Amino acid sequence: MEDNKGLTGSEFGEEKNERVEQSLPVTQFDADLGKEVARDARILVAGGLSEVEFYQRYHQAYLKEFGIDGRQINQGEGNTASESTFPKQISRRTLLKAGGVALASILGARWLGGKAYASGPATGDNYDGLPLRGEDDQPQQNGRVQMGMVVDLEKCDGCLDCVYACQKHNFNSAGVLWLYVLAYRDENQDGRNFLVRLCQHCSNPPCVKVCPVRARHKREKDGLVLTNYSTCIGCRYCMVTCPYGVNYFQWSDPEYQNYYHPKLTDYRGWWVIGNPPKGVMGKCTFCPDRQDDGRGNVVCALTCPHNVLHFGDLNDPNSEPRRYLVEKTKEKGGQLSTFRLLENYGTKPNIIYIGQQPSRSARPVEGPVSYADWGLVEKRLTVLEGPEPWFMKAFGGNP
Amino acid sequence: MLEWIGIPVGTWLVFGIILVPVLGMLAGWFLGKTRDFRLAFRGLAYLLTMTVVLWGGLFALSMLIQFVFFPP
């Protein structure tokens, strides 16, 4: 299965497979089935498998294991009377794919151990001797859960698997790159380097401060910075204030509807999940649906074949990202180069990068894999064009 | 954002600086030497009415836009 864009049965590496196997909780269901379904679901989403085949492959197994194959999706509200020009059959395909992914990932999460969502009080401000570096060397939010990531840039090779997975999972329009990988060359670093840029889910988020309607907010439970698509008035001030440039406005009707329900709500009943409707702002959400149902992971981190992304509670010393930092520090003999992006702007970002921070002389270059190779648009301005009235065609189109 | 005695700087700005001229004006109307309470209340009524006219008009416009372009 090497031709499926790099997804193989052992994409996590043999070593990790063994560790995960050992930590599998005892369940009443067949963990191997879940594993296989999860793996094939990702191949389905990547386009290496048809949904008919996916359905047929496991239909008998489902009936045997669960007594029912529940992969029937309610199509009623999925196809709304919006301006989507998709013919019905394409929507259904998308829904089936999505349903397959949703169900498979529930099973897959059990396989992965499902305990990346940390709970419990934050303790202390360092992990085995290495302080958790923030602007003031204090834990970002005392006593609270703060989901974040450790991104090991030294392992990143610019394959863009994560970018593609995020695009598809959220049904984002062309050029809406909530997750973005930038290749660059720098005077003080050798060769080509990568920067994985996603929303930092800051602890002092400027976007939350400036939102005039509190559509952009920081969730109490786990520190996710989210946008309430029902409240947002589309002023775009959050985009103006964000130093990192992670926001993507929905300038026209989205190309795709969210899977099987147009309004995906989180545990509070707020519409914060998936891609936003026209006239409203969106950005990386840290997959709140996967936080609320206990899976505690994010699609990009799951997809990455090189163990670059580590998602978890940065305030919990036992979380996966923090343990990764400890291990990596030990590997490097006690000296680990980490940084947070644009720290001096006081945003208190919650993405810890392992590697060298790009300097002022860094310049972007082409990566080994281009966005076009994945069928993605990199520069959204090239595809942002509204319909033109007849007289504009006479003038040769918009400038 | 900085705080002073637990109050964010924005709060100080709005209530301690921006509203001061307006409050000063109201003090002049109601407590000034040549005051006329009837007129002062008329002025206050005009202020409140124009606020309602402004935001009510805006609300009406937004409802029209919603009805035509963003039907639920």
Add this chain to the structure above:
Amino acid sequence: MRQTFGVRSRVPSRADHILKPMGKPSTRYYLLLVTAGAVALWFFLAWGWQLRYGLVVTGLADWGTSGGVPWGIYIGLFIWWVGISHGGILISAGVRLFKLRVFYPVARLAELLTIGALSIAGLFIIIDLGRPDRVVTSVIRAYATTVHTSPLIWDVTVITLYFVLTATYLLLTIRHDIYHLGRRLPSYFAPLYRLLTHGYKPEEDKKVERMAWWLAFAVVILAPFLLHGGVIPWLFQLIASMPAWFSPIQAPTFLSIALTSAFGSVVLVAYVFRRVYGWTEIIPDKAFARMGSVLSLVGLFFLWFQLQAIITGAFAAPVGLRTATEAKVEDPIYWTAIVLVAAAVLYLGAQTIWSALFSVRRVVIASIAPVLATLFEKTLFIVEGLENPAFDIYKAVPGHYFPTWVEISSIFGAVAMLVLFFAIAAKVVPVIEVEAEHEE
């Protein structure tokens, strides 16, 4: 005391002049209404197109990987129109607080300009939103929280206050005029006049003067120092990650250019009315000369602040500010704006010193320049700031922007709406104050 309206008097007087616009509409007037109405209608159709298909019909895009800018000429127009609105009440305040009687003839016109321009400015905020249908409900629901942290909400608060204070000022001071013009006003608006003069007694005049004094005081503090020299520049200057914006000097810079467009547009409006109704004695030459002088002074301040910004960005600035400054000084539109203001400052300053150089027509032409320049300079400020963010490692930075037909239609549509506003207001209310001299 009931007034009857509609009975004509034979005494030629100042009142005759004031009532001239309120007579029967001429063919020229209807032509004006139709033309302005057509341009405004075109603009509303363009806006409808935008509401239907989304803001993608503009030239805007996200900054970052997308290569665009999220704010463009709509926000530039918003700032421009708020600037124009400053002329109004500042002139009235000048008259009341500082006894600058020379401006008295244009005071009411200027106050009406404030109301019209502020309304148009507010409209441009609505036009720029992605979901304008939610603006009132979403803002009001969250106001108690957002007022502590959001510069946009501070902006909304101050604009509301400025509009409400000016409208109240107008409502209070117009009662005297309507009462005294009484029977000579057109009878079809009688219900409106009765409403406006409800409870009026001539004895209230002195006390209303006092209240108007306090109003002018509140506005003179609020408008220049807290609105166009306050919350509006703060929308930009508080953002550290946009180096072109992040400087304390934005507030005085914004104020200086607002005052140029404010006085410039009062000159234009006053001139139009003077020409159309033959008001050479009502709005004397001296008023134009003085307004021209003030215009040259505020224009000079504007140029001085631009010098500060350029010299700071060009000498040994950090990369972000240096890049943004380079972009600015390499842009021909920027220099067009600067030259326009400089030329106006030169002539208007010269006519202040050597009155032989003065003529009303020249002052009017010199006033057009800074009014246009403001729009160019402010839009450029916004767009170039967003094109050159601090985090410039993206391939698609610097970004790019050019307005589309929808946005350009809004420029002319807004001017048409102001024309309609004045055309209608002039027929309904007296646009010159009734008393020849202002007693205080």
